[in-house]
Amino acid sequence: MLLRHDGFLAGIAQACLAVNPALIARNAVTLQDGADAALFILITPTPPTAIVCAVDLAALGLYRNANRLGLTIGTDLSVFAYDGIPGGIHVVLSLTTFAVDYTVSGCHLSALLIRTVRCEAPNMLRKTVQATYP
Known part of the structure; x- marks a missing residue:
């Protein structure tokens, strides 16, 4: 996960964007990890409008709590992930992911x-x- 974290930070820097380190949830690799991280990140006073997940399972967990908080994926929140698992097409709005x-x-x-x-x-x-x- 360290390589993905470092690659994410390098990409953010290359795009001249800022990242709030307090909103980085490390080691979120399961559905439950993603749901827990989403809850932590999305209830902050100024929640992000886009979240990048290291793995698709974490993103699918994020979807669960984003929906519970009344957020619409694709309108209120953009979600990107990596793995290309087949389950990503079964959520509304289909998960934006990169394949392996x-x-x-x-x-x-x-x-x-x-x-x-x-x-x-x-x-x-x-x-x-x-x-x-x-």
Whole structure:
């Protein structure tokens, strides 16, 4: 999750936008984590109008509490996530997400594992790829 966090902050900086660190919920990776983080973030005096979630499950949990608070996704609140899980199309408004090609990712991970076994330096064992929109 650290790489996603760092990538998010780099993207925000590159776009010359500001982020309130108090509104970053770390380690929100389940439906319940997303629901809890949403409640914390959305009841602040000046809640954001857009939220980026590290994973789709957290975003779907966010949807739950946003709806309970009377917010309409797509009108009152924009939500973006990453994983491209099929469940994202079953909510109203469909989740905006970026997809992961798990077959390609599995190949990359197995190659990284082999390099780890061969004692390659850990800082060299990173592979990033461009996300796609499903």
